[in-house]
Amino acid sequence: MIEVFKEAVNQFSSPVAIFTTGILLLALFVALPALMTSPLVAGAIGLLTVAFFIFGYFDPHFGEMVARPDNIPIVGLIFIFGFFTWYAMRKAVLNDALIAAGKPPKEKEESEEKVMVFPYLIYIEFVVALLYAAGLVFWSLLIKAPLEDPANPALSPNPSKAPWYFLGLQEMLVYFDPWLAGVLFPTIIIVGLCAIPYIDNDPKTSGYYCFRQRRWGITAFLGGFWLLWILLILMGTFLRGPNWNFFGPFEEWNLHKVVPLVNVNLSEYFYLKWLGIGLPKNWFLRELPGFTGLAAYFWVIPTLLEKTVFKKLQERMGTARYHILILLALLMLALPIKMYLRWAFNLKYLVAIPEFFFNI
């Protein structure tokens, strides 16, 4: 019975199945926030997660993964982030109900006084920082740092894993060229997060938790944070094994697991498979389908949206802010789109110019 369950979990575990499940869960969460954050449902989800980890702990493979000193923070972050996501969303849902009933949000009832960031907030943050530092000291006393042998350029451990906080980037590198996943995307993530207060400078909901008035912003944030960062870290930690192959949580890491991953560039699909002619010699002509697709994605879509569904949004935000918002949103969506293209069509690169190392 236990073996059947483990086998079923292993069979289910593929990048596409897990990522799609994540999207569906998030959609359910933002579609029915009141139900999903109710103590009963949220408590059941939390207990099921705990039960899964306790059950998994007794599996020789998964137990070793969970108890590994490297991986302890990752098991912790599931519960910490889960709790705080629930906590904020619960407060938002309760406020939404108050606002819908024509009452002011809870925070207004608690205090109408305005306080300064310094010293009130900074003071709290300082105390929390002290507590964290003390916690880290105890942690380092309890668990030995998982250090390995001195670095050797002739030896790459198999699997070679980045530190846990970079595993999201490493997972992105499976689908993208190094200069995109390693340089451009991290820069855009940081710049994009910094830009949020300038893109959305509407003060109407500041000072209290709410969801209904901030539906798109919160959904986009949860999607980017949970699916494109945390989920990728979890997959990289627990489910990537030797040769960066994908393994189920209860599957032994077999060095010789064979996974067909033969990848094909868009140019090869276009010229060889669909047109049935050879690849053009000229690289620009060869990559024209990819360039066309990218131009449509980054230029036609924003322009069309501007004229139709987002007409009001564009008027409210102004041209510059609107285009920055759409560009950031399209870049963010590009990651899952490329991942699905890889899973569905083994598509390697939309634009592949190895002549001067430019691949998208």
Next chain:
Amino acid sequence: MITWLGFAWTVFAAATVAALSTTLRFMFPNVLFEPKTSFKIGSPDTYELGKVDTRWEDKYGVWIIRSPEGIYALSTVCTHLGCKPSWMDSEQKFKCPCHGSGFYKSGINFEGPAPRPLERFSISLADDGQILVDKSKKFQYEKGEWSNPLSLLAV
């Protein structure tokens, strides 16, 4: 007239310069690991036909492969992000542990994110009959350089 503030700034500047100079010291390591770029690896007879020879992967960072056409030296650096793939004899492919790129015995990339084939190094026969590999000259498939006679040693 020396003021206390001026003194404090001087001390601060001196400490900063001292700290930076020790950082600069790191630019000149005591031991420099620079393997020779050109080396001899024995006579062609010691390489078996159809086999990937991993004898030199740690010392020189090359795989020597003897195919029916001749002997070539492949770089052990993955063209995606520079990890060292490992030769898997049962699967007859090079497989990178970092992001799962795979390469055929010829060095051609066929799976994972690697955008181009592994590089080949200049290979020739020295006067004493040994194979001479020169890593300072590399040949890239996507630039059509594998047709260069130096990239393949006909035996």
